[in-house]
Structure formats: structure tokens, C-alpha cells
Amino acid sequence: MQIPDKNGIMDINSISTLLSEQIKRLxxxxxxxxxxxxxxxxxxxxxxxxxxxxxxxxxxxxxKLNEANEFIERLANGELDxxxxxxxxxxxxxxxxxxxxxxxxxxxxxxxxxxxxxxIDFLGDFSHYFNKMIDVLKERQRIEAELAxxxxxxxxxxxxxxxxxxxxxxxxxxxTYISPSVKNLxxxxxxxxxxxxxxxxxxxxxxxxxxxxxxxxxxNFFKNSVDESLRLNDLQQICKNGKxxxxxxxxxxxxxxxxxxxVLGVSRNAEKRKADEQKLRDNELRLNELNxxxxxxxxxxxxxxxxxxxxxxxxxxxxLDDFDNYDKEEIREMIETINITxxxxxxxxxxxxxxxKIQRENFSFNPGNIFLASTINECILLLSNLSDAKGxxxxxxVPDNICIFADxxxxxxxxxxxxxxxxxxxxxxxxxxxxxxTTQSMLQVDVCDTGIGMDVDTIESLFKIGETRSTExxxxxxxxxxxxxxxxxxxxxxxxxxxxxSELGKGTVxxxxxxxxx
Amino acid sequence: xxxxxxLFKWSDIGDINEGRPNLGPNTPVAVYRLMQYTMRSVLxxxxxxxxxxxLFYKSGYIAGKEFCSNxxxxxxxxxxxxxxLQKTLKDLNIGILRVEKSNLETMDMTITVAEDLDCSGLPIxxxxxxxxxxxxxxxxxxxxxxxxxxxxxxxxxxxxxRICRFQIKMV
Numbered sequence: 001m002q003i004p005d006k007n008g009i010m011d012i013n014s015i016s017t018l019l020s021e022q023i024k025r026l027x028x029x030x031x032x033x034x035x036x037x038x039x040x041x042x043x044x045x046x047x048x049x050x051x052x053x054x055x056x057x058x059x060x061x062x063x064k065l066n067e068a069n070e071f072i073e074r075l076a077n078g079e080l081d082x083x084x085x086x087x088x089x090x091x092x093x094x095x096x097x098x099x100x101x102x103x104x105x106x107x108x109x110x111x112x113x114x115x116x117x118x119x120i121d122f123l124g125d126f127s128h129y130f131n132k133m134i135d136v137l138k139e140r141q142r143i144e145a146e147l148a149x150x151x152x153x154x155x156x157x158x159x160x161x162x163x164x165x166x167x168x169x170x171x172x173x174x175x176t177y178i179s180p181s182v183k184n185l186x187x188x189x190x191x192x193x194x195x196x197x198x199x200x201x202x203x204x205x206x207x208x209x210x211x212x213x214x215x216x217x218x219x220n221f222f223k224n225s226v227d228e229s230l231r232l233n234d235l236q237q238i239c240k241n242g243k244x245x246x247x248x249x250x251x252x253x254x255x256x257x258x259x260x261x262x263v264l265g266v267s268r269n270a271e272k273r274k275a276d277e278q279k280l281r282d283n284e285l286r287l288n289e290l291n292x293x294x295x296x297x298x299x300x301x302x303x304x305x306x307x308x309x310x311x312x313x314x315x316x317x318x319x320l321d322d323f324d325n326y327d328k329e330e331i332r333e334m335i336e337t338i339n340i341t342x343x344x345x346x347x348x349x350x351x352x353x354x355x356x357k358i359q360r361e362n363f364s365f366n367p368g369n370i371f372l373a374s375t376i377n378e379c380i381l382l383l384s385n386l387s388d389a390k391g392x393x394x395x396x397x398v399p400d401n402i403c404i405f406a407d408x409x410x411x412x413x414x415x416x417x418x419x420x421x422x423x424x425x426x427x428x429x430x431x432x433x434x435x436x437x438t439t440q441s442m443l444q445v446d447v448c449d450t451g452i453g454m455d456v457d458t459i460e461s462l463f464k465i466g467e468t469r470s471t472e473x474x475x476x477x478x479x480x481x482x483x484x485x486x487x488x489x490x491x492x493x494x495x496x497x498x499x500x501x502s503e504l505g506k507g508t509v510x511x512x513x514x515x516x517x518x
Numbered sequence: 519x520x521x522x523x524x525l526f527k528w529s530d531i532g533d534i535n536e537g538r539p540n541l542g543p544n545t546p547v548a549v550y551r552l553m554q555y556t557m558r559s560v561l562x563x564x565x566x567x568x569x570x571x572x573l574f575y576k577s578g579y580i581a582g583k584e585f586c587s588n589x590x591x592x593x594x595x596x597x598x599x600x601x602x603l604q605k606t607l608k609d610l611n612i613g614i615l616r617v618e619k620s621n622l623e624t625m626d627m628t629i630t631v632a633e634d635l636d637c638s639g640l641p642i643x644x645x646x647x648x649x650x651x652x653x654x655x656x657x658x659x660x661x662x663x664x665x666x667x668x669x670x671x672x673x674x675x676x677x678x679x680r681i682c683r684f685q686i687k688m689v
Contacts, residue, residue, distance in 0.1 A: 089678045
């Protein structure tokens with residue numbers, strides 16, 4: 001350190017020594033000190049102009065070098081926020097480097113925020129690899145965007161279909177994916193369903209069946225390295241409420257990215273299919289039963305039609321062969337028999353035709369409000385010749401004001417049949433009583449007679465198509481055997497029911513219900 | 519050509535392709551600088567350096583607005599717009615624009631222009647000369663954002679720097 005004089009001015013030797021020390025410090029990469037008190041004024045005090053200019057430039061150079069050293073050192077340490085020295089040409093290339101690095105930092109910041117529109121066109125090979133990296137990132141971004149779109153599309157599909165898509169990892173023996181639709185199918189959430197094992201998710205029989213089939217399928221997969229889709233029908237899957245539902249599944253074996261074998265499956269609710277199959281089976285049984293009944297019915301019909309024709313043929317043949325040998329009375333009796341038989345057969349055919357119409361639902365049905373008592377009275381009057389012939393008293397105790405909702409013609413047919421039946425099976429001087437009572441919205445009508453009654457077998461055969469038979473009345477009256485069948489069909493058409501209560505020797509009560517008037 | 523009421527329109531440049539079928543649209547940078555610096559010399563003498571600098575800023579500002587309006591897509595997001603601006607400036611050999619700092623919240627930025635059309639290679643005079651560029655950048659940003667910007671050149675080739683550095687602040 002040079003000592004200035006009393007005015008603080010150094011001589012030229014002191015100035016030279018001081019500056020030399022500082023230059024040495026700079027050369028040794030040390031920070032030099034040039035802001036000495038009195039240095040500037042000492043230099044300006046030098047008389048020799050050229051020497052003075054030289055020393056001023058040396059000091060300026062030292063200042064610039066010092067500034068440059070500090071800047072470069074901080075730049076080397078990566079401090080890009082370092083203040084940039086102005087008017088210092090010595091470090092121009094470093095300032096350019098600083099600028100480039102600052103821009104690069106900004107670019108990397110932009111890249112970190114997802115902006116891949118950054119290219120570097122300085123820094124030689126670094127630029128080449130940096131730009132290559134950007135291209136790779138852009139390609140990856142493009143692929144990721146495409147994958148995201150694809151993933152979104154398939155997720156949407158998986159989340160909205162009713163079928164359940166699942167993946168069962170055979171190595172880990174657990175479901176690795178189940179689509180949300182499992183909730184609708186079984187009530188289990190995706191998490192709950194994934195926690196189930198194969199055995200827990202299916203009924204024991206179904207699980208056993210799947211394991212057997214899968215085992216075979218896996219063998220083929222290893223053997224041929226080809227997997228064909230496998231359809232698993234009639235599996236029972238457990239639901240959250242503890243019940244089983246029928247499902248069917250399509251499956252395919254595949255390897256995941258870790259090379260583990262897994263089953264990709266799509267399950268579907270098969271309850272409706274199973275129910276439809278059961279319905280088909282039930283219908284088949286019912287149709288077979290119906291077919292048998294029809295066969296029996298046709299056989300009875302043929303028999304019932306054949307009998308009157310036998311009589312007709314026999315009597316007409318007698319008349320043809322021996323007409324002249326019979327007297328008038330005998331001929332009249334035979335013609336009367338032919339006439340009655342023909343009438344009965346015609347009536348039988350009419351009823352058969354009526355019944356057939358109902359079966360084809362090809363008859364007119366026009367219900368309306370009808371006063372019951374008057375309808376019954378009409379029928380009693382119509383059949384009075386039959387009841388009078390046997391001295392049977394037919395009583396109508398139905399109040400005049402009772403009104404029902406029914407088809408008038410059909411109602412008359414019902415009463416005609418039931419009253420005719422009662423007259424037929426009631427001995428001479430018997431009684432028939434017709435009454436009615438209200439039960440909720442329906443009216444129950446009872447046709448009660450003091451007739452011969454029926455045994456249990458006869459009662460059970462009534463109203464059955466394959467069991468129709470005509471029985472003679474107490475006075476040998478004939479019937480068609482179809483009357484009760486018609487009554488049943490007609491009552492049911494009105495939404496009512498018909499039934500019979502009877503005991504041998506104690507009479508019979510036929511009851512049916514009809515809706516009350518609206 | 520209109521007088522001093524800033525009614526310049528892009529179309530005032532004329533149809534260069536039609537007018538210069540053989541010589542084409544390009545000319546050496548020296549020709550551009552010949553015009554700018556002779557004009558600057560006259561303006562300096564007539565109005566003084568400060569006034570002259572202000573006139574160049576205003577001219578640059580109008581040029582920036584027209585440039586943005588006619589050559590740039592202003593519907594882009596900010597950083598996409600900057601990328602587009604960088605590319606356009608480079609394609610037109612105006613300069614290499616680089617961003618050193620940006621803050622979208624305050625809209626403060628520090629940018630540099632290397633190989634600048636106006637100043638790169640000029641003698642060092644210790645005076646920043648890119649006042650036209652300052653106005654040009656301010657005009658572009660004003661047209662793009664609708665906001666006013668102050669653009670100040672803090673480093674310039676003629677100050678002895680290798681690049682021109684501009685500090686941008688929203689007013």
C-alpha cells in the first residue's frame with residue numbers, strides 16, 4: 001500500500017506500484033481494488049499528458065476487467081439474473097451467451113408448461129438435440145392426445161352400455177377391470193365387484209363350470225397360441241341382495257403388458273332369455289295338453305253326432321223299407337222321433353257353432369245396464385212349457401231394481417241354459433229358485449233346484465271341454481252337453497265366475513257372478 | 519401518400535410483384551439502412567435528436583399495427599402469437615426475436631432481437647438507435663391486446679452489445 005502525501009496525492013511511482021499490484025491480482029484471478037482514495041486525483045495530477053492518458057486508460061481497463069470478472073464468474077455459476085455491465089465490450093460474447101441462456105431458460109419454462117413451439121437455433125449440437133427432443137415430445141403429445149380421445153371414447157362406451165366388460169387376471173386370480181355397468185347388473189359397485197374372486201362372483205355350479213371350460217381353453221391357448229372367442233351360457237351370478245341372476249358371457253384369452261394371462265369378458269343379463277325359454281317350455285306343455293283335450297273333444301263330438309244319426313237312419317230306413325206295412329199312428333210316431341232327433345241335433349250344432357265363435361272371439365259382445373229380474377222373467381216364460389209339463393215351480397226372487405252390466409242376449413242364453421238344466425234334472429212337482437245377492441262390486445246369482453243332484457266325478461267334469469257329455473233328464477230329456485261350456489265362456493267374458501254346488505239326491509245350485517251396473 | 523395524419527394503410531406499400539416482376543420484393547439491408555440513416559440525419563438536423571427519435575418511434579408504432587393487422591393471426595393464444603411473431607420476423611429477415619422473461623399477469627416482458635435489421639453491425643456510438651423497433655413492437659402488442667405498451671431498448675448493438683434488448687411493460 002502506497003502512502004499518499006499530506007494532500008492525499010500519490011507520486012507516479014506509487015501510482016505505478018499500486019496499479020501493478022492490482023494487475024497481478026487480476027492475473028491471479030483475484031478481485032482487484034482500484035477505488036483508492038486519491039488515486040483518481042493523483043492520476044489527473046500527472047503533468048505529462050500522454051502519461052496521464054495512459055494511466056487513465058489503465059484504470060478504466062482495470063475497472064472493465066474487474067467488472068467482466070465478476071459478471072463472468074456469476075454467469076458461470078448460472079446466475080442469469082446478474083446485472084449486465086453496460087458499455088463493456090470485453091465481455092460482449094459472454095453477454096450474448098447470457099442472452100441466449102436467458103432465452104433458453106424461458107423456452108424450457110414454456111416447455112414445462114406444455115408449449116412445444118420452441119426451437120433453438122444457437123448453441124451448435126445442443127440446438128440439434130434440443131430440437132430433436134422437442135420433435136419427440138410433440139409426437140408423444142400427439143399420440144397421447146389421440147390416446148386420450150380413444151380412451152375417452154371407449155370409457156364412454158364402457159360406462160354407458162348395459163353389458164358388463166371385465167378382465168380377469170388368471171395369474172393373480174382377480175378382476176383387474178370391471179365396467180361401471182356391473183352396478184346395474186348385480187348391485188355391486190365396481191370396487192366391491194373387483195374384490196370378489198371368481199368363486200365368490202358366481203354360483204358354485206357356475207364357477208365350477210367356468211373353471212373347467214377355462215382350463216381347457218387355456219390349454220388350447222398355450223398349445224396353438226390362438227384364442228377363439230368362447231361363449232358361456234347359463235351362468236348364475238350373485239347379486240348384492242343375495243339372489244342369483246342368469247347371465248351369459250363372451251370371453252377371450254389374452255396377455256397383458258406384463259405377459260400375464262387374462263380373460264377379457266363381456267357379460268349380459270340373460271334373465272329375460274331364460275324366462276322366455278321357460279315360457280316357451282310352459283307353452284309347449286300347455287299346447288300339448290290342449291291338443292290332447294281337443295282330440296278327446298272331437299272324439300266325443302263325433303260320438304254325440306253319430307248317435308242321433310243312427311236313430312235318424314234307422315227310422316227313415318224302416319219307413320222306406322216297410323212304409324206300407326205301418327199304420328198311420330206308427331208312421332207318425334217314427335216321424336215324430338225323426339223330428340225330435342233332428343231338432344236336438346240342430347240345436348246341438350247351433351250351440352257348437354256358438355261356442356266355436358267364442359273360441360275364435362268372433363261374436364258380438366255389447367254390454368250395457370240391464371235389469372236382471374225382467375230378463376229372468378222372460379226366460380222363465382219362454383221355458384214355461386217345459387216346467388209346466390213337469391209341474392215344476394220356478395221362482396224369481398231377484399228384486400226388480402237390481403241392475404247389472406252385461407250383454408242382454410248373452411245373459412238370456414246363460415239363464416236359458418241354467419233353467420233348462422234345472423228343469424231337466426228336477427223331478428215332477430219340484431222347485432227352482434233364482435235369487436241374487438251383492439258381493440262387493442259384483443252380483444252373485446244362484447239358480448237352485450230340488451233335483452237329483454250330482455256326484456263328485458260329475459261335478460268335476462262340468463265346464464271341461466274334453467269331458468262334455470249329455471245326460472238324460474228325469475223325464476228322458478236330452479241335452480247337448482254344451483250348455484254349461486257356453487255358460488262358462490259367457491260369464492268369464494263378463495269378468496265373472498261360475499261354479500256349482502251339488503249333492504246326490506239333494507239338489508244343485510249353479511252360481512255365477514256379474515258386474516253391477518256402472 | 520397521405521401527409522402527417524397517420525392514415526398509412528398496408529395497401530400503400532403497393533403491388534410489389536406487379537411493379538417489380540424482374541427484381542422481386544427483396545433488397546439488401548444496406549439499402550434499407552441508407553434510407554433510414556440519411557432520413558435520421560436530416561431529421562436530427564432539422565428537429566434535434568430527441569424529436570427525431572420520437573418521430574421514428576411513432577412511425578414504428580404505425581408500422582407495427584399494420585404489420586400485425588395484415589401479417590399476423592391475432593386470434594392465437596399469447597404464446598402461440600409470440601411463436602408466430604418470431605417466425606414471421608425471421609422469415610422476413612427482420613431479426614431473431616427471443617424472449618428472456620415473460621409474465622402474463624403483469625404483461626411485463628424482456629425480449630432480445632439478434633441480427634437486427636436496423637442496428638446489427640452499426641459503428642459503436644454508445645447511443646441506442648432502435649427507436650423505430652421500440653415503436654414497432656409497441657404497435658404490434660397494442661393491436662394484438664388492445665392495451666398500450668411501453669417498450670424501451672436497454673441494450674443495443676450501437677452500445678457495444680451483440681443483441682438488442684427491449685423491456686416491455688403494459689401501461
